[in-house]
Amino acid sequence: EAGVAQSPRYKIIEKRQSVAFWCNPISGHATLYWYQQILGQGPKLLIQFQNNGVVDDSQLPKDRFSAERLKGVDSTLKIQPAKLEDSAVYLCASSLSDEQYFGPGTRLTVT
Amino acid sequence: GNSVTQMEGPVTLSEEAFLTINCTYTATGYPSLFWYVQYPGEGLQLLLKATKADDKGSNKGFEATYRKETTSFHLEKGSVQVSDSAVYFCALSRTSYDKVIFGPGTSLSVIP
Numbered sequence: 001e002a003g004v005a006q007s008p009r010y011k012i013i014e015k016r017q018s019v020a021f022w023c024n025p026i027s028g029h030a031t032l033y034w035y036q037q038i039l040g041q042g043p044k045l046l047i048q049f050q051n052n053g054v055v056d057d058s059q060l061p062k063d064r065f066s067a068e069r070l071k072g073v074d075s076t077l078k079i080q081p082a083k084l085e086d087s088a089v090y091l092c093a094s095s096l097s098d099e100q101y102f103g104p105g106t107r108l109t110v111t
Numbered sequence: 112g113n114s115v116t117q118m119e120g121p122v123t124l125s126e127e128a129f130l131t132i133n134c135t136y137t138a139t140g141y142p143s144l145f146w147y148v149q150y151p152g153e154g155l156q157l158l159l160k161a162t163k164a165d166d167k168g169s170n171k172g173f174e175a176t177y178r179k180e181t182t183s184f185h186l187e188k189g190s191v192q193v194s195d196s197a198v199y200f201c202a203l204s205r206t207s208y209d210k211v212i213f214g215p216g217t218s219l220s221v222i223p
Contacts, residue, residue, distance in 0.1 A: 043213050045211070103154055104153065
């Protein structure tokens, strides 16, 4: 069974630029999550989708972050404009029940 | 609100030493409890879980028991190996499909 795929694996941008991350969950997993992991901290949920509907986006900075999950499969997370404090690893996870499967993450550096 | 606290690292142990990483949680009701592991250069992996009080989760020689009375879920292993070097995250989830709330992580280094 293929795991959760994410791309790119690494991205370096300047502040005020925009960036997008892509996630392909495990086939058949209806629930998809985006987490932000700042260096030295545990992951923090940004947004949760159930199929293509948003379940929880209470921690998403909506003035600069947006996410979509068209057709209830792939998802894209966008940051526009980026700030220095957005430097982190962005993790995508998917689940079928109570176990979440994580992708390798995208490491974003904002300079 | 719901939260997880775990012992600060880094923790350095010699091979075959006994490992304990303390974890306590704050949550309403009866959350599910997890330990995730992140090996160098890899993604997060579920190590073990427990879904109700007094349950013991175990995997790869690691164990943790869900203690409702002390709101704890301490991770233990009787004899660590160099390959156990990783960051360990204690976490909880209120219900199935709910978001996972992670602790800050504890870095473990095992030296030969």
